[in-house]
Amino acid sequence: xxxxxxxxxxxxxxxxxxxxxxxxxxxxxxxxxxxxxxxxxxxxxxxxxxxxxxxxxxxxxxxxxxxxxxxxxxxxxxxxxxxxxxxxxxxxxxxxxxxxxxxxxxxxxxxxxxxxxxxxxxxxxxxxxxxxxxxxxxxxxxxxxxxxxxxxxxxxxxxxxxxxxxxxxxxxxxxxxxxxxxxxxxxxxxxxxxxxxxxxxxxxxxxxxxxxxxxxxxxxxxxxxxxxxxxxxxxxxxxxxxxxxxxxxxxxxxxxxxxxxxxxxxxxxxxxxxxxxxxxxxxxxxxxxxxxxxxxxxxxxxxxxxxxxxxxxxxxxxxxxxxxxxxxxxxxxxxxxxxxxxxxxxxxxxxxxxxxxxxxxxxxxxxxxxxxxxxxx
Amino acid sequence: xxxxxxxxxxxxxxxxxxxxxxxxxxxxxxxxxxxxxxxxxxxxxxxxxxxxxxxxxxxxxxxxxxxxxxxxxxxxxxxxxxxxxxxxxxxxxxxxxxxxxxxxxxxxxxxxxxxxxxxxxxxxxxxxxxxxxxxxxxxxxxxxxxxxxxxxxxxxxxxxxxxxxxxxxxxxxxxxxxxxxxxxxxxxxxxxxxxxxxxxxxxxxxxxxxxxxxxxxxxxxxxxxxxxxxxxxxxxxxxxxxxxxxxxxxxxxxxxxxxxxxxxxxxxxxxxxxxxxxxxxxxxxxxxxxxxxxxxxxxxxxxxxx
Numbered sequence: 001x002x003x004x005x006x007x008x009x010x011x012x013x014x015x016x017x018x019x020x021x022x023x024x025x026x027x028x029x030x031x032x033x034x035x036x037x038x039x040x041x042x043x044x045x046x047x048x049x050x051x052x053x054x055x056x057x058x059x060x061x062x063x064x065x066x067x068x069x070x071x072x073x074x075x076x077x078x079x080x081x082x083x084x085x086x087x088x089x090x091x092x093x094x095x096x097x098x099x100x101x102x103x104x105x106x107x108x109x110x111x112x113x114x115x116x117x118x119x120x121x122x123x124x125x126x127x128x129x130x131x132x133x134x135x136x137x138x139x140x141x142x143x144x145x146x147x148x149x150x151x152x153x154x155x156x157x158x159x160x161x162x163x164x165x166x167x168x169x170x171x172x173x174x175x176x177x178x179x180x181x182x183x184x185x186x187x188x189x190x191x192x193x194x195x196x197x198x199x200x201x202x203x204x205x206x207x208x209x210x211x212x213x214x215x216x217x218x219x220x221x222x223x224x225x226x227x228x229x230x231x232x233x234x235x236x237x238x239x240x241x242x243x244x245x246x247x248x249x250x251x252x253x254x255x256x257x258x259x260x261x262x263x264x265x266x267x268x269x270x271x272x273x274x275x276x277x278x279x280x281x282x283x284x285x286x287x288x289x290x291x292x293x294x295x296x297x298x299x300x301x302x303x304x305x306x307x308x309x310x311x312x313x314x315x316x317x318x319x320x321x322x323x324x325x326x327x328x329x330x331x332x333x334x335x336x337x338x339x340x341x342x343x344x345x346x347x348x349x350x351x352x353x354x355x356x357x358x359x360x361x362x363x364x365x366x367x368x369x370x371x372x373x374x375x376x377x
Numbered sequence: 378x379x380x381x382x383x384x385x386x387x388x389x390x391x392x393x394x395x396x397x398x399x400x401x402x403x404x405x406x407x408x409x410x411x412x413x414x415x416x417x418x419x420x421x422x423x424x425x426x427x428x429x430x431x432x433x434x435x436x437x438x439x440x441x442x443x444x445x446x447x448x449x450x451x452x453x454x455x456x457x458x459x460x461x462x463x464x465x466x467x468x469x470x471x472x473x474x475x476x477x478x479x480x481x482x483x484x485x486x487x488x489x490x491x492x493x494x495x496x497x498x499x500x501x502x503x504x505x506x507x508x509x510x511x512x513x514x515x516x517x518x519x520x521x522x523x524x525x526x527x528x529x530x531x532x533x534x535x536x537x538x539x540x541x542x543x544x545x546x547x548x549x550x551x552x553x554x555x556x557x558x559x560x561x562x563x564x565x566x567x568x569x570x571x572x573x574x575x576x577x578x579x580x581x582x583x584x585x586x587x588x589x590x591x592x593x594x595x596x597x598x599x600x601x602x603x604x605x606x607x608x609x610x611x612x613x614x615x616x617x618x619x620x621x622x623x624x625x626x627x628x629x630x631x632x633x634x635x636x637x638x639x640x641x642x643x644x645x646x647x648x649x650x651x652x653x654x655x656x657x658x659x660x661x662x663x664x665x666x667x668x669x670x671x672x673x674x675x676x677x678x679x680x681x682x683x
Contacts, residue, residue, distance in 0.1 A: 074580055077498070104582035117573040122595040131591075132581040183581065 019089050020047040021223045022071070022191060027083035029063075029070045036296045040066040042247035043083075050190070051221045053214075055234030055255070057270070058244035061292050064227045065113075067244070068193045071225075072108055073100050087191070105136045109189035111213070113196040115176035119168040125152075125179045126164035129186050136187045151182040155212055174205035178212065185216060192217070192224045198233060210237060231270055235259065240330070243267050246293050246303035249322060253331035263325065263338035266304045272355075283359050302336070309351060310337050310344045408671045411664035418661065422468035431459045433466040434629050442647040452649050455640045460650060463631040464657055470632035471658075474546055475613040479605050481551030482558045487601055489555070490562025495570050495589045505563065508556035516553045517618060523549035524624040542627040546619065550612045558604060565600040569593050599676035606669035610662035617658065633658050 029041040041063045048054050058064045070081050073095070085093040092103060112118035120128060129151055130144035139147065145164070152160035155178040168176055177197065184192060194213060198206035214237055217224050226234055234241055235255065242252040243266060251264035262268050272286040290307040293299050299306060305315040320334040337343045404412075421428075431449075440449055441457035451461040489508070493501045511519075528537050528545035569575070570593055578588045617634030619625040621641070626632035628639065633654055640650045 072580065074576060101582040101584065104580050106582075110577070110580045112573050112577055114573060118577045120574045120578075120592050120596070123592075131578075131583070136582060180577070183577070186581075 021050045021088060022048040023084075023086040023089075024048075024071060025084040025086070027067070027070055027081065027085065029066055029075065029079055029081045031076075032078050032080070033296070037080075038295045039247050039298060040079075040295060041070055041081075042298075044244075044247075044249050045083075046242060046249065046252065048191070048223050048225065050223055051217070052240070053217065053224045053226055053238045055238030055241040056225060056227045056244060057229065057231055057234060057241060059229055059270075059292060061295070062244040063247035063295075064229075064244050065195055066247075068110070068195055068225055068227050072104070072110060072193060074110070102136075105132050105187040105189065107189060108191040108193065109184040109187065110193040110195060111177075111181050111184045111197045114200045115173055115180050116200065118180045119176055119183075121168055124165050124167055125171070128179070129164075129183050132183070132186050147186075148182075151186060152179070154185070154216065155179070155182045156208075157182075173201055174209065177201060177205075177209055181209070181213065181216070185220070188220060188222075190222060192222055193227070194224060195227045196229070197226075199228070199230075206233070213237075231274060243270070246298055247295060248303065248334070249332070250304065250335070251331075251333040252322075253329075253333075257329070257331050261331070263331070263333040263340070264304075264335050265308050265310050265337075265339055268339050269307075269309075279359050286355070302334075310339075310347050312337060312343065404671065404675075407667060411667045411671075414660060414664045415668075418465075418468050418657075419472055421465050422472065425462070425465050430465055431462045433458060433462040433631050435459070435462075442643060442650075444647065444649050451653050452647070454636065454650050455643050455647075460636075460653060463636050464633065464654060467631035467633045467636055467654075470543060470626040470630055471613050471616060471634065471661075473543060474550060474616040474626065474632065475609040477547040478550035478554060478612040479558075479608040481547060482554030482608065483601060483605050485551075486555035486557070486559035487562045490559040491566050491589060491594060491597065493559075494563035494566025495593060496585070497567070501563075505560075508559050511552075512556040512560070517615065520546075520549035520553050520615065521619060521622055521624050523552065524619060529624065537627065539627045539630050543630075546616060546624075546626060549619075550615055553615075554608050554612065558601070558608065561604050562597060562601055565597045566593055569596045599672055603669045603672040606665045606672065610665040613658060614662060 024047070025045050027041055027044050028039070031038040031040055044063075044067055046054065056064045056067065066075075066079075069075055070079075071085055073092070075081060081093070083093065084091060087103070087107065092100075095103065119125065126145065126148050129148040130139075130141075133139045133144040133147055134141070148164055149160045152163055157163050157175060157178055163171075163175075168179070171179065177200075181197070192213075197213065198209050201209060210233060213224065213226075216222070226238055228234055231241075238255050240252065241255050241258045242249045243258075243264065244250065245266050251258065251262065251267050253262075258267065259271070262271065266288075269286070269288045273288060275283070275285055288307055293303050293306065299316070301314075301316045301318055302308070302311070302320055305311040308315065314336050318336070320336050322332045322334045325331045325333070339348075421430075435458065437449070437453060437457040437459070439457070440446070440453040442453065442455055443449070444452040446452065449459045449461065451459075451464065454460055454463060486508075489504055493504050524542075524545050527548075528542045530537055575588055575592055578592050583592070613633065616625050616632060617637055620632065620634030620638035623638075625634045625638065628635055636654045637651050640647075644651055
């Protein structure tokens with residue numbers, strides 16, 4: 001295996017080859033807890049091609065972070081994982097620690113959620129970047145330092161030559177997250193996991209960091225799994241989006257298809273929970289009632305049924321399987337009565353009426369002196 | 378250009394943060410005083426033979442038990458030996474015992490605590506109870522027993538090499554400090570090992586031992602250093618306690634502990650012997666404790682920022 005080209009250059013790190021970069025087959029991850037097994041990830045399969053971005057969306061506790069850590073193999077001791085993970089066609093699900101360490105860094109890397117804790121407070125940021133360069137790519141000190149400066153420049157840190165000697169506490173949150181990204185990119189991974197990379201940042205910095213990630217991804221032809229709870233984050237940036245609920249993928253589609261023709265009521269509910277600019281002010285937000293199910297004793301049938309406006313008897317008894325809308329469309333969903341199906345029409349009308357009511361202007365006050373016609377004349 | 382007071386403050390604040398590594402807090406007069414006292418005594422003890430400090434074993438019978446005088450600044454002890462000389466030379470033994478015991482405890486206890494706190498699981502289940510058992514035995518009795526068994530003449534006529542005796546005192550007090558230092562290191566290590574940067578280092582393919590020594594250890598060092606400084610003071614005082622039982626540094630080599638122990642009967646007639654020596658011990662322990670606090674304070678900033 002040749003050393004990947006680290007700095008932005010002519011040779012991208014994940015050249016197109018045969019087959020998908022990552023294939024995940026029926027991954028299940030359970031945590032043992034005092035109350036019993038917690039099924040954090042419950043049978044997830046997908047494939048990811050080189051250079052593509054998969055957005056994984058779900059609310060807190062839906063298993064999206066655990067899924068990315070299961071794929072990478074970064075699980076705590078009380079976790080149990082089954083299923084197969086093929087990376088470049090090679091089964092990496094049960095590697096020994098030594099082989100796994102060789103994988104981490106040059107093959108796959110992770111950008112963590114909180115830049116405040118993902119950097120070691122007592123080490124200069126330069127050392128935190130050069131360490132993996134020297135370890136994995138056998139660079140000497142000067143070479144690693146030079147590369148680190150280039151990496152800091154690539155992630156748009158001003159004055160990288162002096163910043164390389166700074167400690168994390170001397171930097172702002174946005175800058176620290178850039179350093180975390182630089183650390184992850186250091187060995188030129190083919191697959192980057194971004195685990196809620198912008199959750200801890202200001203909104204203005206969020207866009208910059210996401211743009212930076214997209215830019216680096218394009219230049220390096222790197223695949224990315226972008227985990228987030230914010231549909232807005234993945235909307236313009238992911239090629240495919242997988243919506244997770246209670247440890248399962250409930251809908252997966254190319255981004256455009258998902259937004260224009262979602263089939264799963266949960267996706268619809270998530271989207272309608274985003275405030276819209278066109279709505280008048282003081283419109284009530286459409287929250288999803290209830291809470292995510294208990295993953296120790298998940299409900300029989302569809303996990304979303306207890307909170308689903310369209311749920312019928314069958315939803316509470318029979319678990320829907322992930323099916324494709326049309327062969328080859330790439331749009332999968334798991335629902336007995338998907339959005340737009342005739343059984344839902346009545347409920348959908350009610351919901352629409354409710355929504356219109358909520359955005360309708362307040363009724364004119366009664367007993368106004370002049371009628372509307374009189375006032376206009 | 379006159380920036381006006383508010384501007385000046387802002388500029389100052391910016392300059393305060395801007396240069397990498399330059400925004401360090403000053404140590405303060407108290408810390409320098411404490412460092413000066415501890416280092417000064419140590420230097421004095423080392424260079425004593427060349428600066429005209431009298432031989433600590435030389436007796437001046439005519440001056441026995443006399444208080445401070447022009448010839449003997451801090452007075453003389455019960456046998457007429459120069460007290461200043463005994464205290465200065467005694468610094469050698471006391472420092473060796475204090476720093477040596479803690480260094481020994483830190484080396485073993487600190488390493489065990491680090492490994493146990495980082496790996497947990499089975500190693501933790503074996504080593505931590507052992508440390509707890511060691512902690513349950515009265516510290517002083519354990520040290521006393523060790524010195525008595527290993528470095529006290531068992532038969533009449535037998536002599537013990539003074540440096541062997543000193544080594545055993547260091548070993549005894551060091552052994553006692555292992556569980557204390559070990560447990561504190563373990564707790565601190567556990568807290569730092571939970572941080573995300575440890576996971577991040579793992580995700581970059583770092584080996585466990587590398588993470589332990591290069592990522593976790595630097596964060597644990599301030600806590601270890603702080604408790605170690607306290608420990609040095611405790612060990613110096615403990616040597617004094619051992620000396621009272623005849624298990625301290627062997628006479629005629631002076632140590633602060635055996636200066637007090639030798640002349641404990643003179644307390645009524647010439648209290649200056651014990652008072653001055655105790656004062657030296659007191660100031661040293663206070664300086665060490667204060668420095669321990671300074672260490673904690675100095676490294677605390679980082680945590681509050683992060």
